[in-house]
Amino acid sequence: MKHTISVLVENRFGAFDRVATMFSGKGFNIKSISIGETEFSDVSRMTIVTDGDEQILNQVVKQLNRLIDTIKVIDLSHTNHIQRELALIKVGLQKTTMEEIKNITDIFRGKIVDINNKSMMIEVTGPPEKIDAAVNVLMPFGIKEMARSGTVALNRGEQLNQKNEFVQTN
Amino acid sequence: MSNGTKKLSGADIFFECLKREGVDTIFGYPGGAVLKLYEKLYDVDFLEHILVRHEQGATHAAEGYAKATGKVGVVLVTSGPGATNTVTGIADAYMDSVPIVVFTGQVPSHLIGNDAFQEADIVGITRPITKHNFLVRDINELATTIRKAFYIASTGRPGPVVVDLPKDVIASECEFSYPDDVDIKGYKPKYKGHYNQIKKAAEIISNAKRPLLYVGGGVIMSGGSRELALFAKENNLPVTMTLQGLGAFPGTDEQSLGMLGMHGTYWANQAVNNCDVLVSLGARFDDRVTGKVDTFAVNAFKIHVDIDPTCIDKNIVVDLPIVGDVKHVLAELAAEIQKTPDVKEWWNQINEWKEECPMAYEDADGKLRTEYVIEQISKKTKGEAVIVTDVGQHQMWTAQYYQFNHPRSNLTSGGLGTMGFSVPAAIGASFGIKDRPIISISGDGGFQMNIQELITAVAYKLPIKFIIINNSFLGMVRQWQELFHAEKYSFTDLSASNPDFVKVGQAFGIESYSTDDPKEVDTLIDKAMSINDRPVLLEFKVVKENMVFPMVPSGASISDMIVKRLNPKRMM
Ligand SMILES: Cc1ncc(C[n+]2csc(CCOP(=O)(O)OP(=O)(O)O)c2C)c(N)n1
Numbered sequence: 001m002k003h004t005i006s007v008l009v010e011n012r013f014g015a016f017d018r019v020a021t022m023f024s025g026k027g028f029n030i031k032s033i034s035i036g037e038t039e040f041s042d043v044s045r046m047t048i049v050t051d052g053d054e055q056i057l058n059q060v061v062k063q064l065n066r067l068i069d070t071i072k073v074i075d076l077s078h079t080n081h082i083q084r085e086l087a088l089i090k091v092g093l094q095k096t097t098m099e100e101i102k103n104i105t106d107i108f109r110g111k112i113v114d115i116n117n118k119s120m121m122i123e124v125t126g127p128p129e130k131i132d133a134a135v136n137v138l139m140p141f142g143i144k145e146m147a148r149s150g151t152v153a154l155n156r157g158e159q160l161n162q163k164n165e166f167v168q169t170n
Numbered sequence: 171m172s173n174g175t176k177k178l179s180g181a182d183i184f185f186e187c188l189k190r191e192g193v194d195t196i197f198g199y200p201g202g203a204v205l206k207l208y209e210k211l212y213d214v215d216f217l218e219h220i221l222v223r224h225e226q227g228a229t230h231a232a233e234g235y236a237k238a239t240g241k242v243g244v245v246l247v248t249s250g251p252g253a254t255n256t257v258t259g260i261a262d263a264y265m266d267s268v269p270i271v272v273f274t275g276q277v278p279s280h281l282i283g284n285d286a287f288q289e290a291d292i293v294g295i296t297r298p299i300t301k302h303n304f305l306v307r308d309i310n311e312l313a314t315t316i317r318k319a320f321y322i323a324s325t326g327r328p329g330p331v332v333v334d335l336p337k338d339v340i341a342s343e344c345e346f347s348y349p350d351d352v353d354i355k356g357y358k359p360k361y362k363g364h365y366n367q368i369k370k371a372a373e374i375i376s377n378a379k380r381p382l383l384y385v386g387g388g389v390i391m392s393g394g395s396r397e398l399a400l401f402a403k404e405n406n407l408p409v410t411m412t413l414q415g416l417g418a419f420p421g422t423d424e425q426s427l428g429m430l431g432m433h434g435t436y437w438a439n440q441a442v443n444n445c446d447v448l449v450s451l452g453a454r455f456d457d458r459v460t461g462k463v464d465t466f467a468v469n470a471f472k473i474h475v476d477i478d479p480t481c482i483d484k485n486i487v488v489d490l491p492i493v494g495d496v497k498h499v500l501a502e503l504a505a506e507i508q509k510t511p512d513v514k515e516w517w518n519q520i521n522e523w524k525e526e527c528p529m530a531y532e533d534a535d536g537k538l539r540t541e542y543v544i545e546q547i548s549k550k551t552k553g554e555a556v557i558v559t560d561v562g563q564h565q566m567w568t569a570q571y572y573q574f575n576h577p578r579s580n581l582t583s584g585g586l587g588t589m590g591f592s593v594p595a596a597i598g599a600s601f602g603i604k605d606r607p608i609i610s611i612s613g614d615g616g617f618q619m620n621i622q623e624l625i626t627a628v629a630y631k632l633p634i635k636f637i638i639i640n641n642s643f644l645g646m647v648r649q650w651q652e653l654f655h656a657e658k659y660s661f662t663d664l665s666a667s668n669p670d671f672v673k674v675g676q677a678f679g680i681e682s683y684s685t686d687d688p689k690e691v692d693t694l695i696d697k698a699m700s701i702n703d704r705p706v707l708l709e710f711k712v713v714k715e716n717m718v719f720p721m722v723p724s725g726a727s728i729s730d731m732i733v734k735r736l737n738p739k740r741m742m
Contacts, residue, residue: 009356010355010356013305013307014293014297014303014305017294017297018297021297021298022298025298055483055487058483059480059483059484062479062480062482063480065479065480066478066479066480067356068301068302068322068354068356068357069302069356070356071355071356072356
């Protein structure tokens with residue numbers, strides 16, 4: 001089963017490596033990982049999509065918590081949350097296919113962000129499933145290159161983590 | 171305490187911090203990147219720097235010191251090869267949760283990443299084998315980092331911390347202030363167990379028919395041996411211990427079932443298999459204990475007390491977890507028990523198992539065996555010595571035949587199983603413990619893995635008894651070859667290639683003796699025990715082909731235990 005975990009880490013040298021090292025060392029899967037700034041300059045948020053049954057997930061969460069640089073670990077799978085991913089997809093272009101690709105892009109509320117006479121770059125954002133769907137539909141036109149950002153996610157409504165309320169056990 | 175505005179150099183700050191942390195001993199080896207620290211060390215008088223002969227020796231010595239005293243062991247080495255040589259000891263400390271802080275020199279900041287002379291990314295290398303590590307990039311962070319390093323190493327589930335010190339940082343200056351408190355957002359160890367969980371556990375133990383305490387090294391680390399004894403005695407509970415747990419409860423107490431697991435006693439393992447409530451205290455359901463997990467204590471209600479939440483439900487899914495410090499939890503648990511469980515029948519059963527299959531070894535042929543040597547050491551020292559074993563058969567026989575009566579008496583590499591541990595770890599222990607004999611026990615294989623440290627023991631006149639159990643084989647591997655690998659004794663026979671250990675000892679300046687006669691064992695032990703101002707070495711030449719039993723083959727169920735020597739052909 002797929003799980004989305006949000007991890008707040010100290011924004012400092014090596015914090016990301018620690019998480020990555022832990023995942024590979026323990027043999028856990030990473031399907032996607034993204035990292036970026038938060039509302040606090042000294043805290044980064046990592047969003048990790050991982051795979052495994054409940055027991056494995058429990059271990060992942062505990063092992064993440066155990067790292068000294070992790071401030072808070074939230075398994076979003078059990079909360080009402082929003083997931084987004086961004087993809088840049090470069091599709092092969094022929095005169096005859098241009099119109100069709102434009103239509104598809106519109107359907108996915110994507111944008112054409114670059115074009116030349118051989119290819120066209122499309123930007124799509126949305127839940128990861130929507131990106132998967134867009135990729136599938138564009139596949140027959142020949143995807144030349146693709147970059148996906150990995151999922152970022154946030155729970156809806158009240159924030160779960162007031163900075164001064166961080167509780168953590170090791 | 172924050173004080174003064176005078177600027178201090180990195181080296182001054184370094185030692186000032188060690189002083190504040192109460193460090194009295196550091197194990198180290200100099201080199202280019204730490205010359206400033208060694209320059210300063212020349213005038214430092216509040217601590218003793220112990221010069222080892224290999225940086226691996228320094229880390230094991232720090233472990234020995236930490237395991238024996240409960241204080242943080244400290245190591246200081248240079249960059250590059252000095253740092254990489256510490257890796258095995260760090261990994262060992264990580265597996266056995268030993269609090270050590272390893273300071274490594276690093277090339278100057280501006281050269282980091284340039285493949286500079288003696289550069290190694292020790293922070294990267296040790297990331298998966300440290301509780302945490304730091305690269306100090308700014309002199310202003312030096313004091314807080316050292317404070318944090320000691321705090322992290324010694325609190326919660328203890329473990330090794332590496333602090334990498336670039337040469338230029340140590341050479342620069344800043345105002346010194348040492349923080350009183352440590353505040354690490356992501357690290358708040360939890361000592362107190364959840365009250366409702368403890369209450370529930372007490373109820374379940376009260377009503378148990380066949381309860382069993384399964385005790386690990388966590389009890390010793392938390393300093394909870396007294397609480398354990400009170401709890402076990404009050405409720406007449408049987409106690410079995412892991413390799414690291416030995417000493418947490420007196421081995422001579424009739425409620426002790428000895429060690430469980432792969433080379434545990436028959437009755438301890440039977441008790442595990444048949445108990446109805448298993449209370450794990452500071453143990454981690456290691457594979458050497460559980461054997462095949464699907465058949466481990468299947469009918470037992472499992473209570474698991476551990477300070478590290480990741481240990482819970484990792485190998486075995488338990489029914490009632492209690493996250494907290496074992497010492498605290500045991501005290502509360504004892505207070506919560508309303509009625510002592512009725513365990514009379516259970517004890518009858520356990521005693522039957524004891525009689526059915528007692529620990530025994532062959533001794534009719536007049537040949538010298540390790541079991542006998544260990545038994546004699548145990549008798550002669552009355553279970554009062556600090557025993558530091560290496561890894562292999564002698565380690566298991568020591569666990570089986572030495573009656574540890576106190577915590578912090580059995581220093582051994584359990585998790586990583588590091589040959590070469592004993593000699594340097596005994597040296598470390600010897601700096602921390604002055605009022606009890608320190609006995610290092612190694613096989614002929616492992617003894618040669620850190621043999622260089624003998625001279626450290628000589629140089630500091632440490633009264634260590636170095637005991638070599640010489641079976642002319644890499645014995646434990648030989649045992650597996652005999653049992654499971656078609657008797658192909660591939661590269662385990664050292665009989666033609668071992669050095670003369672007595673001459674080796676003498677070359678280091680150590681009084682050394684050897685025997686292969688059981689009748690001489692006592693005399694040699696007495697001789698060694700009478701020497702208290704310098705090391706002494708005893709070689710016991712034991713039979714070559716001997717096996718540690720009982721044995722649960724790796725990955726088998728505990729019930730498939732081999733209790734005595736079988737015809738090896740039948741094992742294929
Ligand atoms: C550093 C290291 N290398 C290899 C091993 C694998 N190993 C485990 S026990 C053993 C044999 C140890 O032989 P010896 O030191 O003579 O002790 P004995 O088993 O004979 O008591 C070996 C090679 C190990 N544990 N550690």
